[in-house]
Amino acid sequence: MLKKIDKLVLGSFFQLFFLTFSVVLFILLMVFMAKYFEDLVGKDLGADILGQFLMYFALTLVPQALPLAVLLSSLMTFGGLGEHYELTAIKSSGVSLPRILMPVGLIALVLSFGAFHFNNRAVPEINLKTYTLLYDIKQKKPTLEFPEGAFYNGIPNWSIRINKKDPDGIGMRDIIIYDHTQQRGNTDVIVAEKGTMRTILGDQYLQMEVENGYKFSDQGSSYERKVASAFVRDKFKKARFVFPLESFGLNKTPEELFTGNRYMKNVDQLQTEADSLFDFAKRTGQNIAVTAQSYFDYQYSAVRIAERAEKPTQASDVLPSFTIKNETFSKSDMQTLYQRAISRAESLQALINSNGDRIFDYEENARRALLEMHKRYTLAVACFIMFLIGAPLGSIIKRGGLGMPVIVSIAFFIVFYVMGIMGDKFARKDIVPVLVGAWAPNFVLLLFGLFFLRQAYRDSRVFEMDIYLIFWDKITQKFAKKTNPTT
16 A cells, blocks of 8 residues: 555656656657658658658657656656655655655566567567658658749659749649650650649649640651651640649558568567577588588598608799609699689688678678667666666755756766667677677666665765865865975
């Protein structure tokens, strides 16, 4: 049963957690969306597609937003309690600091378990929908827009030039239309004095009505007819052209095409992928060893090279006779053997280099899969570690609000983020083991959390300047006594 102290602490924490989580998620969403801003502008996507895309992307960022939200909210919660002397009053009543931190700690544990299941089950499905939709958006053509005085080739098999457009966006003047539907080059041309254009049937077609114009058509080349080309000119007062706009729509790509990506897999699938890639690398290495034996005339166990039959008498005599398996070769034979050996060595080197690159790619992709698998755990565990940093640090700083807590939280999150990037890079290149590269940020922050918890339990004044000023005065006094022993 919850006590009044637990209700007080949890009430303060939940209010701040939902606020900070929303703010952090919004900031991360804006940062990541900036990378795809150019792909979204000018596509006429509509509010429904944009809303769907933002919702998917926000859900993919939940695992990264949770640790920072836990850190910031716990730091602000206990910092606010300390700033208003509520934490001091609770301690004076005989309640220990671990007992005060326990309810929020249990919530952090629940968030960690929930974050892991969300990362492992929901995030792969959300990533699949997010990146499928992003691919469709990137493939979508920009909005239909005719520039004045220039040819527009966005409609397949048509090239249209409008010299002047009316302010209403419907009327147009001095129109030239090249018809390339017959795939015969610029043989069909329509020229008109003026006209109008509008989309019809739910923006599926573009209708252009032109007036006072001519249609010029070259009926065929002299090579085809073996006679002079026939040229036709038709005059019209009004003409109507309808252009299909299905290429400007958002085409739905099957999600099955993206299921092979590691971001769309759960922990078990990632482990299976890594094992398969390591197995491919091992078998490729074994195949190299078998194939390389064909490049040697003498196998390793049967090779026996005797001493040279005679030593060169001159510096230029560099190809003496040799005895190999009781067979004597002359200098010309040795020259042939050397060239043959060089050729086979070069072929063997090319074989090793090409297959070595394949082995490296297999192993690197396997390590990437393992890193992605460990990330499902590390981001979840980071929620509890951030609590271990934020809660005791807030009780030490005794500052609530959005000032000092925000600065401290951002500093620790930057450390966590940078170490994560470095660990991923080193692990991918096999500089450090995958386990070390994935878990090093959590381990370092855990040390910080345990240190702050120890200092908070002892009521240490780590962040108060007067402690360091007193310590500095003691050091200066000691040096002063050593330099002036008579005083």
